[in-house]
Amino acid sequence: MARIQTIAVVLGVLGVGMNVCCAAGPQDFAAVERGRYLVVAADCGSCHTLPGSDHSFAGDRAIETPFGYLAAPNITPDQQTGIGSWTDEQFDAAVRQGRSRNGARLYPAMPFPYYSRMSRQDVSDIRAYLNTIEPANNAVVVNRLPFPLNLRSAMIVWDALYFTPGEFRPDASKLAEWNRGAYLVQGPAHCGACHTPKTFLGGDKTSEFLRGYTLQGWTAPDITSGQGALRDWSADEIATYLESGHNTYAAAAGLMGEVIELSTSKLTDSDIKAMAAYLKDVSGAPAEGSPAADQDILAAGGAIYQDLCVACHRRDGHGVPNMFPNLAEAATVKTADPTSVVRVLLQGAQTAATDRERTAPAMPAFGWQLNDAQIAAVATYVRDHFGKAPAVSEAQVKNERVAREPIDL
Ligand code: HEC
Ligand code: HEC
Ligand code: HEC
Known part of the structure; x- marks a missing residue:
């Protein structure tokens, strides 16, 4: 070719x-x-x-x-x-x-x-x-709905x-860098396709731009800044994540790992900086309080955590920078929807390997070793302890186990 x-x-x-x-x-x-x-x-x-x-x-x-x-x-x-x-x-x-x-x-x-x-x-x-x-001569039958x-x-x-058609209109009150970032995020890079909440018909809730959505069994977390989920991330840290798939706070897996490998890791430094600068300026909703989890379940989950997780994520959940994610900072742990945490525990995850950073440490799968109640307990412990996020039920784990059966077309 x-x-x-x-x-x-x-x-x-x-x-x-x-x-x-x-x-x-x-x-x-x-x-x-x-x-x-x-x-x-x-x-x-x-x-x-x-x-x-x-x-x-x-x-x-x-x-x-x-x-x-x-x-x-x-x-x-x-x-x-x-x-x-x-x-x-x-x-x-x-x-x-x-x-x-x-x-x-x-x-x-x-x-x-x-x-x-x-x-x-x-x-x-x-x-x-x-x-x-x-x-390539390849006739595709598109519609399987x-x-x-x-x-x-x-x-x-x-x-x-x-659908609101129309080209991107720069905002004259903002810097050129902000406008370039806004154009990329709202336009070609289509970040909102995964990160913006959807209506029941799958349309964007535009008033909740980039505030997080769950699709294909992955939670695309809230990536707003200001008072949103990424308020503690600097623009440089957002840029490092988009370039390499890792930073001090998080390691990208699944759908985002793919976005980084195929797309953002291959963009110029100035475009990555522009997207980061723009995201730092997108404000989100303030965090809400959450109900307390059952003490017995927390104790059981804590014991599993000591046995199976501290080797990589450490007792304090802080992990090892650029290698094992800091669970206290991971959006998947903090977010109200537990789908991603449950999925990572059941199936494991391979972080993105990019040209800028080639080693890709893996999270082992525990689905074969722990039953639904045990997965729910350790997920509840991690979310309560490190993320102040709501408990995970056995039923949620069970649903996630059966929901993700592979499909052939
Ligand atoms: C998230 C997945 C996704 C991405 C990213 C994507 N496409 Fe598509 N594209 C589709 C799907 C699915 C269809 C079929 C939609 C339908 O038939 O209703 C489609 C349809 C099309 C069609 C119509 C083809 C036909 O035979 O009817 C064109 C042209 C096209 N895409 C070009 C592009 C280009 C260029 C890009 C990048 C700028 C792109 N697509 C990015 C999923 C995607
Ligand atoms: C195909 C869906 C998809 C697209 C498109 C997408 N993301 Fe993501 N994104 C995700 C998922 C899923 C995660 C969670 C990753 C994980 O669990 O490791 C994520 C995670 C992130 C995170 C880390 C948040 C955190 O707190 O850990 C950032 C930052 C991010 N995305 C920014 C972007 C930007 C900027 C774009 C557009 C260039 C984008 N994403 C496009 C699905 C997507
Ligand atoms: C061999 C090292 C290792 C062990 C043991 C391990 N993990 Fe992980 N874990 C990782 C790596 C690497 C990732 C990054 C992959 C990713 O982003 O999903 C990760 C990701 C995660 C995430 C997602 C964090 C994010 O940024 O979205 C959670 C939650 C998690 N682990 C919890 C656990 C729990 C609970 C246990 C024990 C049952 C455990 N891990 C055991 C290495 C490990």
Whole structure:
């Protein structure tokens, strides 16, 4: 593939006309590079590439939505099964307006409500880059949703309720760095897709921007600052986390580990700083008090903690910086929803390995060793002791054990 790209670029530079998809003229070279960078920032590959596949952007990855699964389509320039024969208008309408080639509505599993903040030029650069990808002939059946959600016309209502089209408008009262960060977070990087609470129809609750949401069995914690969850994190610490997957407070696993590996760790230092500066300025809701946990359960959980957890997380929960997370600072421990803590205990977790930091320490799985009551007890102990967060019930653990059965498409 690299060879085909090089030939295309060389011929382009020589001004040789090629009427295949992959020719990039010299004037296009900068556009292709801008497009490549935006594709990383927007993490298009995370959904449109099947993990482990040789064919980048050929689609078929199953995307979990609150209503069922969709498969991401093929967005390579293949004429039959990809977007090779689409016009630029059709491509722009898909990315920024959520419209399919035939005008039908796309499901918001494709994060077009965020991509709508990009400019026409941004999207045309993205197309220029995708045109340099090797076409893959792979027909994807996208829709696996049950009736009546398989009817795209249902999305008319959704769009009317939750989709506000329109490019990002800079705030003249703020610094250029803040505006760059706001553009990235609200636009291409679509942080709110996971971190903003959703209505029962899966639309963003915009008044609760970035205040945390649970999806696919992971809690994407509140990442507001000011009086929000990240008030103690400095902008530098947010930047370190987004670059490397670790900082003094937390280690990223699961969905966020993937976002960091594929996207934020590959962005420029100045863009990471800009996002951190912006996040430091997004204010959240003040923390609430929580009910006390049962003393016997706390004692049982404390004993399990001594036996199985202190080796890595230490007696005081502070862990080892950049290696074993500080449970007293982990948002997953403090947040009201216990899903992530339970999941990490049941299944373990591998922290993100990035080019900037290659060792990735792992959290062992305890699901095979501890029963539901024991997992609930140690989770309750950790949350009460280090996070002042509510207790976890045996039923919540049981639900989480059965909810996460693997699915094949
Ligand atoms: C979170 C997952 C996700 C990300 C990230 C994502 N997409 Fe998609 N995309 C989808 C899904 C799922 C669909 C199918 C939606 C539907 O058919 O209703 C889709 C549909 C599309 C389509 C329409 C294709 C067709 O055949 O109808 C295009 C074009 C597209 N995406 C391009 C992009 C680009 C470019 C990016 C990055 C800027 C991107 N996508 C990022 C999940 C994603
Ligand atoms: C695909 C879903 C998803 C997207 C997109 C996403 N996040 Fe996350 N994020 C998560 C999850 C899940 C966690 C919890 C990670 C864990 O348990 O280790 C998290 C954790 C974090 C944390 C650590 C919070 C803490 O207190 O430990 C920060 C900071 C963060 N995300 C920022 C961002 C930013 C900035 C973006 C956009 C560039 C973003 N995230 C995009 C899912 C996502
Ligand atoms: C071998 C070392 C090791 C042991 C033993 C261990 N952990 Fe972990 N733990 C880790 C690592 C590494 C992570 C980071 C992965 C992640 O972010 O989920 C982690 C993450 C966590 C998290 C998520 C923190 C966050 O930032 O979201 C919790 C909660 C947790 N561990 C609790 C426990 C409990 C309770 C036990 C005992 C039953 C335990 N761990 C035993 C290494 C360990």
